[in-house]
Amino acid sequence: MEDTFVRHQGSSAVPAKLRNAVVAIGNFDGVHRGHQAVLGSALETGRALGVHVVALTFEPHPRSIFQPDHKLFRLTPAPMRARILAALGLEGVVEIAFTRDFAQTEAMDFVSTVLVGDLAASHVVTGHNFHFGRGRAGNPEFLSQAGRDLGFGVSTVEPFSDEGGEVISSTRVREMLTAGDVAVAAGILGYRYTVAAEVTAGKQLGRTLGFPTANMALPDSSDLRHGIYAVRFRRADGTVHDGVASFGRRPTVENDGTVLLETFLFDFEGDLYGQQCEVSFFSFLRPELKFDGLDPLVAQMRTDAEEARALLAGVVPLGELDARLGFAIS
Template identity: 65%
Template structure:
């Protein structure tokens, strides 16, 4: 599996002709975790069998942001990262349906007739076992099956995917693990290393004066990753990979109540990364964020963090083809 460019298409514009008549997987797919991948793999298999395009239909913003705007939502994979993962899996396009009050009131029958049939011209649709849609969640997988029989498209319903402990894999479980800093356990549920994407920006450049220049990235608001130090791998826009150690947090030794920032020190690298959009994959949690008594103590601990991260990263292997496409050389 190799990553390739995927088309992100807002459903406010007409779907390009080459994507009509395809197999469509429907869902929010926040995390694109192993449970989601069961649905997505089913859609890819069906598209190959029918010889038609494979697409994903999802919703932007996440419906919870509309219905509960006062509750911050930690999105495991914001739309650009989700699209990157879907492209790596082999989808040609992700159709992003604008989700607003008017759309939330759309009756289930109209969703099928207008969105699936008229706008997308689907041949087949794939959903999870618990997918609901339309006003008051009227639409169910069984509703889709009956509509498909009338309107001429097929439907596949994928049952819940459970991990090795027989527990259902869910985005909420993964969010909880990431909030604890347990990126290794989260990777087991995701099927790949948790990865963030952002532009590298100028910082205070204190790390440079200490001998640890960092690539600084502001993560999306609501990112509830535990503050601390991680062994990571950064992928540049040109595909080059660099191992490193990263701090995510408020930098208590050098600033008072700073905004959360991801600062990544790359091993054996010198160069200018400013302005690039990079991906950082998290392989292991080394320690929590600490406040040190001065810069000398901070530097000594950073040297220890570097040694531990190098040792951890020396033995890593891909968890899956998707992990290989995102966090390893292709």
């Protein structure tokens, strides 16, 4: 499915494959279980109607336009979001450029121009709190009436709660990741939190200590807690390795303020420089600490690696999506 998935920027010149489809609308940052309820409803409708299902979303995240001084911790930048949407079974995603000018589009103009004119949507699915158009004038009731007038169906999905009865949201995921609780975050997401970046050359101190690492710079907006994690690492060729990763500023060896994700891959030798790779987080092992020299640091790194190996040996997929994404291989 991922090989045929279409990621299209803008709503004009939309490929025929993405037209006349069921359209699920939302920001879908995180593509968490609440989002998956909306997307699952769209997929069911698509099967019933015998048409494709696509997501309609916005880049950048609207909050970054309306609150430019507020750092937004993006859970799934557009490429990662597209990968997850493909794994769920969608045929593609249409990413509309979100600007202040676009935000002034009247709700009815958005419906008639984008949904009807550009996409020729056969059915639209949204969450219960979806608002759109100038002044947030559009809502599910507005959309339903427009659908009746213009000839497309509309479905609204109610809030999705977890097993404890708490509504699932991107905000909750961010709070868990900021606290380092990647296991709880995974339960909310329905898959292990994953980041992607290019592997870059470092100072190679880890190599001299017997722990060569793949270094990746995450966006400055990342609020993932600094510390040591049990992870799985996907190379550019798709192969997956268990590992232990440090995210932070390396206080024992340097204090220049640079934040890096450094992953030691178990049972691997090779050159990863320049490759776009992914790291999936399974467990928080400990906070980032400053040691009194390199010897105690190396001793702790050995302990961290042993703990990560043991933890990852018992991992099973959280569900079908987690398995499709390819990290939680039993």
